[in-house]
Amino acid sequence: MKRFYFEKEKPNIEYFHVPLSKRASVRDVVSIGFGLFVVSYLFVFFGISVTGTFIKDPMEVNIGAMFLSPSLEHLFGTDFLGRDIFSRIVKGTEAFFIPGLISISVSTTFGLLFGIISGFYPKYFAKIIFFFLNIIDSIPRIIFILIIIVLFNPSIYLIMTFVGISSIPKIASYIKSKVEVLKNQHSIEAARALGLSQWAIIFKHIIWLSTKPVLIIRATLGMGESILIETSLSYLGIGVQEPTPSWGNMVAMGKDFFFQGKIWLSTIPAGVILFTIMGLYLLGDGLNSIYNEKVSR
Amino acid sequence: MSRLAELKDLKVYFYDQRDKRFIRAVENVGFAIEEGSVLGVVGESGCGKTVTALATMGLIEAEPGIIGGRFFFKAPQEDVKLIEDYLFRNTWMTTGENSTRLYNLFCGLDQYVNFEENPFTIIKDSEKWLRRSNRIMEHIRGKNISMIFQNPGRSLNPFITVGHQLERTIGRFNPDRSSHEIHEMAAQWLRSVRLYRPETVMSMYPRSLSVGMAQRVIIAIALCSNPRLLIADEPTIGLDTTNIYKIIELLETLRAEMNLTLVLISHNIRIVSTIANDIIVMYAGIVVECGVRKDVIRGRFGAKHPYGAKHPYTEALVSSIPSDSDIRKGKKLKEIPGSVRNNKREMNCCPFLERCSYAVGKIRKLCESHCPELVEVSPQHFVRCYLYYS
Amino acid sequence: MMRFVRIFFKEVFNMALLIVGVTALLYLLFNLMPGFFPGKGQGVIEYLRLLKKLFTFQFGTSIISGRDINSIVFPAFRNTLILTIGSIFLSILISVPIGIFSAYRGFKTYSWPLVIFSYIMSSIPVFYFGYLVLYVISRYTGFLPIYYPQGVERGNPVVSYVLPILVLGFGNESISEIVRLIANELERVMHTDYVIASKAMGESVLWSSVNEGIMIPLVSIVFSKIPFIIGGAVIVEHVFNWPGMGRLAFQATLDRDLPVLIVIAFLAVLCVRVGMILKEILLSYINPIEK
Numbered sequence: 001m002k003r004f005y006f007e008k009e010k011p012n013i014e015y016f017h018v019p020l021s022k023r024a025s026v027r028d029v030v031s032i033g034f035g036l037f038v039v040s041y042l043f044v045f046f047g048i049s050v051t052g053t054f055i056k057d058p059m060e061v062n063i064g065a066m067f068l069s070p071s072l073e074h075l076f077g078t079d080f081l082g083r084d085i086f087s088r089i090v091k092g093t094e095a096f097f098i099p100g101l102i103s104i105s106v107s108t109t110f111g112l113l114f115g116i117i118s119g120f121y122p123k124y125f126a127k128i129i130f131f132f133l134n135i136i137d138s139i140p141r142i143i144f145i146l147i148i149i150v151l152f153n154p155s156i157y158l159i160m161t162f163v164g165i166s167s168i169p170k171i172a173s174y175i176k177s178k179v180e181v182l183k184n185q186h187s188i189e190a191a192r193a194l195g196l197s198q199w200a201i202i203f204k205h206i207i208w209l210s211t212k213p214v215l216i217i218r219a220t221l222g223m224g225e226s227i228l229i230e231t232s233l234s235y236l237g238i239g240v241q242e243p244t245p246s247w248g249n250m251v252a253m254g255k256d257f258f259f260q261g262k263i264w265l266s267t268i269p270a271g272v273i274l275f276t277i278m279g280l281y282l283l284g285d286g287l288n289s290i291y292n293e294k295v296s297r
Numbered sequence: 298m299s300r301l302a303e304l305k306d307l308k309v310y311f312y313d314q315r316d317k318r319f320i321r322a323v324e325n326v327g328f329a330i331e332e333g334s335v336l337g338v339v340g341e342s343g344c345g346k347t348v349t350a351l352a353t354m355g356l357i358e359a360e361p362g363i364i365g366g367r368f369f370f371k372a373p374q375e376d377v378k379l380i381e382d383y384l385f386r387n388t389w390m391t392t393g394e395n396s397t398r399l400y401n402l403f404c405g406l407d408q409y410v411n412f413e414e415n416p417f418t419i420i421k422d423s424e425k426w427l428r429r430s431n432r433i434m435e436h437i438r439g440k441n442i443s444m445i446f447q448n449p450g451r452s453l454n455p456f457i458t459v460g461h462q463l464e465r466t467i468g469r470f471n472p473d474r475s476s477h478e479i480h481e482m483a484a485q486w487l488r489s490v491r492l493y494r495p496e497t498v499m500s501m502y503p504r505s506l507s508v509g510m511a512q513r514v515i516i517a518i519a520l521c522s523n524p525r526l527l528i529a530d531e532p533t534i535g536l537d538t539t540n541i542y543k544i545i546e547l548l549e550t551l552r553a554e555m556n557l558t559l560v561l562i563s564h565n566i567r568i569v570s571t572i573a574n575d576i577i578v579m580y581a582g583i584v585v586e587c588g589v590r591k592d593v594i595r596g597r598f599g600a601k602h603p604y605g606a607k608h609p610y611t612e613a614l615v616s617s618i619p620s621d622s623d624i625r626k627g628k629k630l631k632e633i634p635g636s637v638r639n640n641k642r643e644m645n646c647c648p649f650l651e652r653c654s655y656a657v658g659k660i661r662k663l664c665e666s667h668c669p670e671l672v673e674v675s676p677q678h679f680v681r682c683y684l685y686y687s
Numbered sequence: 688m689m690r691f692v693r694i695f696f697k698e699v700f701n702m703a704l705l706i707v708g709v710t711a712l713l714y715l716l717f718n719l720m721p722g723f724f725p726g727k728g729q730g731v732i733e734y735l736r737l738l739k740k741l742f743t744f745q746f747g748t749s750i751i752s753g754r755d756i757n758s759i760v761f762p763a764f765r766n767t768l769i770l771t772i773g774s775i776f777l778s779i780l781i782s783v784p785i786g787i788f789s790a791y792r793g794f795k796t797y798s799w800p801l802v803i804f805s806y807i808m809s810s811i812p813v814f815y816f817g818y819l820v821l822y823v824i825s826r827y828t829g830f831l832p833i834y835y836p837q838g839v840e841r842g843n844p845v846v847s848y849v850l851p852i853l854v855l856g857f858g859n860e861s862i863s864e865i866v867r868l869i870a871n872e873l874e875r876v877m878h879t880d881y882v883i884a885s886k887a888m889g890e891s892v893l894w895s896s897v898n899e900g901i902m903i904p905l906v907s908i909v910f911s912k913i914p915f916i917i918g919g920a921v922i923v924e925h926v927f928n929w930p931g932m933g934r935l936a937f938q939a940t941l942d943r944d945l946p947v948l949i950v951i952a953f954l955a956v957l958c959v960r961v962g963m964i965l966k967e968i969l970l971s972y973i974n975p976i977e978k
Contacts, residue, residue, distance in 0.1 A: 027799075131704070131705075131708065132708070134705055135705055135708040135709050135712060137914070138705060138709060138914065138956045138959045138960060139709065139914070139952055139955065139956055139959075140914040140915070140917040140918040140955050140959070141914065141915075141918050142918035142921045142922075142936075143917070143918065143921070143936055143948070143951060143952050143955055144952075146921075146936055146937070146939075146940045146948060147945075147948050147949070147952060149940055150939075150940055150943050150944075150945050150948060151945070224810075225860075228812065228860070231812055232812070232813075232814060232922055235812075235814045235922070236921075236922070236925060236937060238940065248812075248814075251812070251814065251815055252814075255815075255818050258818070258822050259822070259826070266815065266818070267815075270811075270812055270815035273810075273812045273815075274807065274810050274811050274812065277810035277812075278806055278807060278810040281806060281809070281810060281863065282806065285867065
């Protein structure tokens with residue numbers, strides 16, 4: 001009783017060249033592909049909404065066309081004011097795109113900076129830096145943001161800056177551990193290198209080796225978190241205000257109509273949020289597992 | 298003395314994903330073990346001894362790969378009842394005077410793992426085989442066959458104390474004893490492996506044990522379930538010479554006390570020859586010589602060779618370890634030139650070809666053409682070399 | 688035993704230092720608020736007085752709303768604490784089996800649905816999920832109370848904990864992270880020497896000495912997720928209109944009531960730090976390797 005898995009004919013008598021599929025990498029390829037798809041449609045939406053080339057105007061109120069369910073005319077239907085939901089979703093990317101980028105750039109730059117400094121001087125600077133970072137790390141992020149909102153009444157960009165600040169400690173500690181490991185390797189090498197390698201070269205080596213994975217992986221995961229925070233804040237009503245669309249406040253506005261059976265007003269923006277965040281997480285995880293690929297026995 | 302276990306035609310191939318080819322780790326290995334005897338497996342590092350041992354225990358997990366062969370083992374009746382659902386009919390063989398049954402622990406293997414060399418088709422389904430073999434082997438491992446590994450410090454769980462680990466193992470096989478009794482049994486086992494202050498040892502963590510002590514603890518843990526067969530995979534690596542002989546002596550004493558059957562794997566033929574009854578010599582994944590200890594080490598009187606009828610590799614191994622008389626005479630150490638080939642052997646020449654000092658002249662053409670078969674040069678003594686084809 | 692005491696005191700000292708730092712930060716922010724508190728003295732003495740008030744848990748009255756802070760914050764704090772602990776347990780209960788299952792089956796095809804499920808669960812916006820659960824339960828079954836009985840109606844408040852814990856336990860971001868962590872760590876530990884050796888000496892495949900190996904990263908990550916869960920509680924409590932610290936914080940934000948917010952932040956930091964101490968103690972118990 002034979003079961004065929006793979007059959008390949010090769011005239012080569014020397015080796016057994018039978019390629020079997022590598023299971024781990026298929027999964028990674030799918031995750032990364034999905035993530036790239038998400039990133040690309042985010043860019044497309046952002047581009048459309050910045051240049052204003054909508055097919056249907058997202059702000060146009062059309063009382064006669066209220067509560068239309070999804071159809072060919074209105075891809076995602078219309079909401080309680082007759083506005084086209086699909087265009088509103090496209091315009092909603094504006095609410096988190098730039099703020100998200102701000103947040104991840106703040107967190108990665110300062111995280112890198114603090115991480116590298118504490119990695120190189122684990123005795124003096126690290127203790128001081130990590131004291132302050134632990135303070136920031138202990139406050140839950142949303143409560144931190146609520147305090148900031150009460151104090152400064154900020155725009156969404158300033159809020160996202162503080163979100164970035166609150167993500168610094170994690171990145172800094174991750175980089176610090178990596179730098180410490182690398183530093184030990186290089187210090188042995190450096191001792192053998194007859195003192196020829198200058199500090200700058202070691203800096204470049206270590207910084208390059210330790211930042212390559214972090215930048216992209218943490219950036220994608222950070223973008224996902226920023227989207228989640230921005231939509232949560234808009235849902236609560238303290239982020240982007242009506243009538244500017246944001247995915248969060250579309251969910252908030254639409255949830256009252258659940259009981260009337262018009263579930264698409266709320267479900268579709270939530271589904272888009274789900275899809276986007278899942279894509280970004282999968283992208284980050286796929287890159288992570290490809291970069292840190294451990295060959296099993 | 299009845300036969301305890303018999304291995305037939307074991308093949309283990311691993312698939313190298315980088316080079317996209319199969320590496321033959323072990324090919325057509327077979328041996329037979331009698332109850333109460335000691336089998337020695339000798340060979341250089343990389344010749345497949347550990348893989349053979351792991352395959353008989355069902356511990357090979359590197360996938361993808363191929364395992365083939367049959368391993369017959371005399372399992373006690375209560376365990377047979379437990380695994381009977383997984384054993385098909387006709388998967389045992391009867392042997393010996395008492396016509397005892399040896400059950401094939403790889404049974405069903407030909408249903409799941411099968412391949413043909415020509416024309417290069419590979420058929421495998423090793424995941425299901427692994428699960429099935431786990432269910433069979435769960436009752437065999439520990440209770441009937443136990444295995445100890447090299448590097449004893451790493452075989453102990455670093456998070457719990459030695460005593461705790463020993464008690465866990467004892468408690469698994471004696472579920473109806475109280476914890477006080479288990480503690481007593483643990484202390485008793487430690488004394489029987491000649492660790493005479495069991496209370497102190499039991500409260501230590503594995504990182505504070507010396508290598509000799511750790512090895513004894515491992516032996517205690519392996520034997521506390523009274524297995525029938527103990528496979529010792531290079532138990533003496535890393536020990537100093539006195540400790541080596543102490544451990545070997547300990548194994549011999551335990552074997553006499555408990556009527557244990559031992560498979561001793563090592564690269565040092567002299568150590569193995571101190572207590573072994575039969576010896577198998579492996580090279581590059583195949584068995585090149587097997588027989589009773591006397592025949593393998595000394596050969597028969599009056600045969601062609603100075604040392605007796607032996608494979609060139611065995612002869613080189615034996616002569617590379619100087620005996621006392623050689624040391625006194627100040628003879629030079631004989632070394633074996635070259636190193637083990639990288640297992641991409643294609644079965645079309647003898648694997649020992651490059652390092653063999655007897656492959657000259659007319660024989661060499663034979664040696665280059667095909668891999669020799671096992672030939673019986675004297676009763677119960679097999680050698681795989683063209684020198685004995687006649 | 689001495690080791691525990693030593694670690695305990697070290698961690699408490701760290702915690703105290705950190706809380707002093709947090710309160711300093713909050714105090715600075717408090718004073719930044721432009722022109723709102725005439726007559727509120729500045730300087731170190733006032734700060735020390737504030738510290739004393741905080742540490743003795745007398746929060747006084749809120750300047751903005753005039754309410755007594757103590758009476759509103761403490762019941763809310765107790766509720767949110769139970770919510771947090773409950774949802775952490777639920778998250779562990781869900782994600783650890785999925786991680787173990789996918790590690791033992793070796794990331795094969797039939798473990799994909801569960802992994803995808805865990806990804807979806809951790810990307811779903813928790814406000815939508817909460818509302819969906821609310822809608823479904825109240826519309827179609829209507830037997831789990833979705834409100835918290837207050838005042839005269841002394842119903843059984845315990846049952847009303849169920850839904851928020853369910854939603855927060857399923858909907859926070861940590862599920863996929865824990866699944867991935869458990870799967871990777873388990874796969875790594877399964878191939879270490881001591882596990883293979885103990886398998887060869889008779890341990891069963893499922894339960895074996897891997898438990899100690901995976902407990903360490905699991906404990907670390909679970910306790911470090913506490914701030915996230917407290918943050919998620921804000922949204923869940925808003926959805927369910929549930930009296931907890933999160934809803935209180937949100938109302939305080941709308942009322943611009945800074946003292947309440949600072950008190951809530953202080954309590955939250957206290958929770959997080961106590962969690963860290965517990966984590967250190969647990970780790971030192973499991974991991975006998977001393978630095």
